[in-house]
Every structure is written in structure tokens, then in C-alpha cells.
Amino acid sequence: METNFTNAERAEVLVQALPYIKAYNGKVVVVKYGGNAMINDNLKQQVMEDIVLLTLIGVKVVLVHGGGPEINALMDVFGKKPQFVDGLRVTDKETVDIVQMALAGKVNKSLVNLLEVKGGKAIGLSGIDGCLIEAEMKDERLGYVGEITKIHIRPVNVLLENGYIPVISTVGCDSKGNAYNINGDTAAARIAGALNAERLIMMTDIAGILKDKDDPSSLISEINISEAERLYEEGVISGGMIPKVDCCIDAIKEGVKNCVIMDGTKPHSILMELLTNSGAGTLVKGE
DSSP, X not given: OOOOOOHHHHHHHHHHHHHHHHHHTTOEEEEEEOTHHHHSHHHHHHHHHXXXXXXXXXXXXXXXXXXXXHHHHHHHHTTOOOOXXXXXXXXOHHHHHHHIIIIIIIIHHHHHHHHXXXXXXXXXXXXTGGGOEEEEESOGGGBSBEEEEEEOOHHXXXXXXXXOXXXXXXXXXXXXXXXXXXXXXXXXXXXXXXXXXXXXXXXXXXXXXXXXXXXXXXXXXXXXXXXXHHHHHHTSXXXXXXXXXXXXXXXXXXXXXXXXXXXXXXXXXXXXXXHSSSOSSEEEEOO
């Protein structure tokens, strides 16, 4: 795509990004990726470009991904209809096998391949590899939906230390050999906490926390944990935003410096968040 930027304007953009490049050099950033940003091929290309660029300037990026639409599509092939209880996918033994096929197979390896094509070095993991995500059954009504009991982070650190981008699918396991479907936001928060990440980026399909859910211009740019509690009580944080903010708060309590909830459907939103003064979305931080 051609632009009207002059070389001087391009140089100015790079100079303005320099303080942020220095601030994040050598730091760990965990990106939770899924939803519409994963479905749209152009957006997927841009997200992978952003991640490779960040890696090349010294940021240690960990990509944690979901893949609900791909799971649904594969279930359809097998003649199974998705069922949900309280927003969580009911996962019987056959379905958990399908989840592994979709997440640890097709989705994970396609993202690894795309990162490599864009010039990065990536290795795919599932939460089963190295017992990265240890889990137990969350609720018998849900079947093989997992509650995380422990994160064994060493495999991720080994990859980061050797210059790779870990690409993690959210399938967990227990000591008996059972596999579990794990909520992607929860997994990303726990992994970020185990890494003491500088930032957790939660990519959604809305701008962030809105004072008025019907007005995108009412974005709240920054909150701390105390303010989040007040916004819960006022009903500003409601519906599907509640579990995302909960995950951010849990991540901060686990050692993440701060988190951001942002619209991943905007082109190059990750770069806007990390390398510009205005950022993107809602920043959630400690007290």
C-alpha cells in the first residue's frame, strides 16, 4: 500500500518511538490473540508483522491464542454442535480431542508459519508441552474444561532466552493424562504472571472499557484496581468485559506490571499501544 509520507516524516516517526523502544527492550510482553483479529486475514498479517517487529527491536513477545471459530468449524465437520453453559464451552471427550486438533494443530502451526514468513523465529507449544498448563476439571457439567492449578513456565523461558517467539495454544493437562480446554484470557493472565511480564495485551473487538457501552468515544484510557472495583459497582464494567478485567487484575496481582484491553481489529494496534504516547485501549494497572 502506497503512502504519502516523506522520508523525513518516516524518520520522525522512528525518533518519536525511540523512548518506547528503549523502555521495552529486553522486557516480556504477553499478547492474548483471538476473535475477529484472528479471523480477518489482513488483520492477522498485520498482527504477525507487529510481533516480528517488536521482537527485532528487542521485545520478548509471547503469543497466547484461542480459536473458537476454528473449533466450531471442525466440530461441524464431525457433526457435533457447540453447547455452552455460562458462556463456557461444554467439552466432552470427543470435543476435547477436536479442541486439540484445532488449537494445538491447525491454528497454532498456521500462526508459527506466518511469523516465520514475516521474518520471525517462532515455536509452537500447547499447554500440554512440558506440562506448561497444569489443570483440573472445573465443573463436571462442562466436561473437560480446565481450571488452571499451576503454570510450569520453564519451556517458555527457554524459548525466549534463545530468541524464539513462543506461540501457545490454551490446552491444559493433568497428571492422569487428561487434556482440558482452557479459557484463553485466563491462561494468558496466568502465563504473564509467571513470566513477571511488563505488559499483558488483551486483544478484543471493542476499544476497551467504555463509560457508555454504546459510545466508542467514551473510552476510559486508564484505571487502577480500586477504580475497577468502583466501575463494577456502577455497572460500567459489565457483561463480557467483567472476565477480561478480572483476568487483568489477577495478572497484576501475580506480578504483571500492567495490562491493556484494546481493539485488536484496528490495524497495527499493538504498535500503537507500545510505541506511541497515546497508546490504545484501556490501561489497567495496580494501585
